[in-house]
Amino acid sequence: MDYNQKKIEELPFEFILYINNNIICQRFFNVKNYNEDVLTSYEMKELMDNIIGVNNGAYGGMGIIPRHLKQKTIDFIWDGYNPYSFQSEDNTRNIYDKIDNFQFEIRIEKRSVAKGEFCGNIFPPKVRYGVNIREIIPSIVNEIRNYFYLENYTKVVA
Numbered sequence: 001m002d003y004n005q006k007k008i009e010e011l012p013f014e015f016i017l018y019i020n021n022n023i024i025c026q027r028f029f030n031v032k033n034y035n036e037d038v039l040t041s042y043e044m045k046e047l048m049d050n051i052i053g054v055n056n057g058a059y060g061g062m063g064i065i066p067r068h069l070k071q072k073t074i075d076f077i078w079d080g081y082n083p084y085s086f087q088s089e090d091n092t093r094n095i096y097d098k099i100d101n102f103q104f105e106i107r108i109e110k111r112s113v114a115k116g117e118f119c120g121n122i123f124p125p126k127v128r129y130g131v132n133i134r135e136i137i138p139s140i141v142n143e144i145r146n147y148f149y150l151e152n153y154t155k156v157v158a
Contacts, residue, residue, distance in 0.1 A: 041153035
């Protein structure tokens with residue numbers, strides 16, 4: 001076992017982003033003062049909504065990952081924009097012919113504690129198949145850490 005593999009094993013927390021159950025990104029990290037009560041709290045749903053939610057709240061806010069993909073979509077569309085090209089209406093097709101779902105999972109010591117998904121078909125194929133989330137990884141990890149070390153949680157009534 002090499003040094004890097006040993007360092008990863010010391011980090012019990014991880015998140016994984018998939019598209020159609022194929023891993024896009026996996027990161028290991030640590031959380032200081034981890035409070036296990038988060039696993040059975042309402043805040044866990046809030047956390048997942050803040051990361052992968054597509055229509056959060058009354059104003060239709062987006063989570064970190066969909067917001068990033070939306071920005072990449074805007075950049076992609078403007079990069080290919082040509083006001084002088086002919087726009088035909090024959091280019092209409094159903095974007096849901098092939099369903100592409102993004103899944104996001106949080107694990108603690110290799111055990112899945114939260115998993116959710118959202119439909120990626122609202123983003124162009126070039127964006128959803130060329131996902132690069134390096135620039136938002138710190139935001140995702142910070143969001144998870146902020147929820148995992150709270151002192152008090154709202155308990156879910158079973």
